[in-house]
Amino acid sequence: MNQSTDLKEEPVSAPPPASPLPPGRAIIPAPIAKPRPSLSTLRGWIIAGTAALLLSLGIAAWQWPATWKEWIGWSEPATSLLVSGNIEAHQSVLSFKTVQAPITELPFDEGKWVTSGTLIARADDADYRQQVAIAEAALETQRRQLATAEQNLVAAQKTVTSDEADLELKKLDYDRYQTLWTHGNAPTQQRDQAATALKQSQASLERDQALELVAAKTIDLAKANIQSADESVRMAKIVLGYTTLVAPFDGVILVRQAELGELAVPGMPVVTLADLDHVWLRAYINETDIGRIRLGAEARVTTDTYPGKTYRGRISFISSSAEFTPKTVETHTERVTLVYRIKIDIDNPTHELVPGMPADAAIALPTS
Numbered sequence: 001m002n003q004s005t006d007l008k009e010e011p012v013s014a015p016p017p018a019s020p021l022p023p024g025r026a027i028i029p030a031p032i033a034k035p036r037p038s039l040s041t042l043r044g045w046i047i048a049g050t051a052a053l054l055l056s057l058g059i060a061a062w063q064w065p066a067t068w069k070e071w072i073g074w075s076e077p078a079t080s081l082l083v084s085g086n087i088e089a090h091q092s093v094l095s096f097k098t099v100q101a102p103i104t105e106l107p108f109d110e111g112k113w114v115t116s117g118t119l120i121a122r123a124d125d126a127d128y129r130q131q132v133a134i135a136e137a138a139l140e141t142q143r144r145q146l147a148t149a150e151q152n153l154v155a156a157q158k159t160v161t162s163d164e165a166d167l168e169l170k171k172l173d174y175d176r177y178q179t180l181w182t183h184g185n186a187p188t189q190q191r192d193q194a195a196t197a198l199k200q201s202q203a204s205l206e207r208d209q210a211l212e213l214v215a216a217k218t219i220d221l222a223k224a225n226i227q228s229a230d231e232s233v234r235m236a237k238i239v240l241g242y243t244t245l246v247a248p249f250d251g252v253i254l255v256r257q258a259e260l261g262e263l264a265v266p267g268m269p270v271v272t273l274a275d276l277d278h279v280w281l282r283a284y285i286n287e288t289d290i291g292r293i294r295l296g297a298e299a300r301v302t303t304d305t306y307p308g309k310t311y312r313g314r315i316s317f318i319s320s321s322a323e324f325t326p327k328t329v330e331t332h333t334e335r336v337t338l339v340y341r342i343k344i345d346i347d348n349p350t351h352e353l354v355p356g357m358p359a360d361a362a363i364a365l366p367t368s
Contacts, residue, residue: 079364079365079367080300080363080364081293081362081363081365082360082362083283083284083342083360083363084283084358084359084360084361085281085283085284086281086355086357086358087279087280087281087354087356087357087359088279088280088282088355089251089278089280089355090274090275090279091254092248092251092272092275093269093271093272094120094245094247094248094269094270094271094273095264095266095267095268095270096243096265096266096267097267098239098242099123099264099266100263100265100266101125101127101128101263101264102123102261102264103122103123103124103258103260103262103270104122104123104260106121106122106256106258106259106260107120108253108271110253110254111252111253112252112253113251114247114273115250117247118246118247119244119245119246120245120247120253120270120271120273121245121264121271122244123243123264124243125244128239128240128242131236131239131240132233135229135232135235136233138229139229139230141229142222142225142226143226146225146226149221150219153212153216156208156211156214157215159208159212160205163201163205163208167205170197170198170201173198174195174197177190177191177193177194178191178194178195245271248273249275250275250276251273251275251276251277252273252274252354253272253274254272254273255272256271257269257271257272258271274355276348276351277348278345278348279345279348279353280344280346281299281346281359281361282343283341283343284339284341285318285341285342286339287322290318292365293315293318293342295317296316297314297315297366298313298314298363299312299361299363300312300313300362301353301360301361302359302361303353303357303359303360306352311346311347312346312347313344313345313346313361314345315342315343315344315363316343316344317342318340319340321340322338323338323339323341344361344363
């Protein structure tokens with residue numbers, strides 16, 4: 001007999017509720033345990049961090065070599081010293097000499113380039129031309145006086161020649177009468193008259209010889225007067241030349257101190273001319289750097305006006321005494337209390353460098 005078995009599902013009972021917590025207590029979840037890194041993983045992290053640090057230092061060394069070398073206390077010796085200053089040029093203040101007259105010509109303004117011998121200014125020369133004319137007239141007078149003195153000398157010489165002949169004749173007459181008188185053939189009166197005539201002829205010769213000497217000295221005096229008059233003419237012409245003012249060298253007119261019609265007096269500045277063929281840089285060296293430079297040291301000069309262009313120079317002057325830093329001048333690195341002034345001569349064939357232009361110079365330092 002087949003018996004069927006009825007399977008009845010029994011209900012699953014729910015878990016009993018948790019017991020309530022006491023007041024003031026919170027449920028704290030249990031910490032989740034994290035896996036600890038292995039030793040090989042730690043080594044990889046250390047290697048990667050070290051590589052990143054070295055890479056960063058390499059980039060910094062490439063970009064800022066001076067910074068990191070200074071930071072680690074390692075620096076190479078400097079090969080040049082940088083200074084700053086202003087371009088200056090040899091200047092001449094031109095003025096009239098021994099002239100006092102109104103200015104009639106003044107053809108150039110400031111900034112104009114002039115060559116040697118160019119007329120810069122001219123003063124009224126009417127009075128000085130008249131002085132030349134007077135001196136030339138005096139010279140002509142002395143030349144005529146010399147001609148007269150030479151004629152007088154010729155006449156005096158001829159008179160002396162005549163006197164010498166007359167004296168010779170008077171001597172013959174006296175000797176003849178003296179012989180006759182000795183033999184009693186001539187009266188004493190005739191002998192005395194012949195003796196008197198001889199004495200008179202001798203005196204006339206001596207007188208005319210003295211006049212000949214005076215005539216010769218007159219010629220010497222006339223020649224000296226001519227030389228003096230000739231020098232007066234030269235001096236008058238020199239003074240006349242002072243009425244024109246010309247450029248003594250090629251250069252540029254920096255300042256024009258005078259104007260047309262102004263009365264020029266000796267020594268009064270008319271224009272200031274700068275020699276651009278011989279320019280130099282005035283700079284100042286810190287007291288701590290003065291022992292690092294030498295006379296004749298090479299320098300490379302640069303300016304903001306012509307970027308990228310370098311001019312050759314050399315130190316031509318180093319002050320032997322220190323001075324306080326001028327208020328308008330600062331060294332390239334820092335301002336100090338005492339500095340030494342230096343001059344750097346610069347080659348300026350194109351006349352690009354002009355007075356007042358700021359410039360920098362890198363002075364080559366000795367290697368040893």
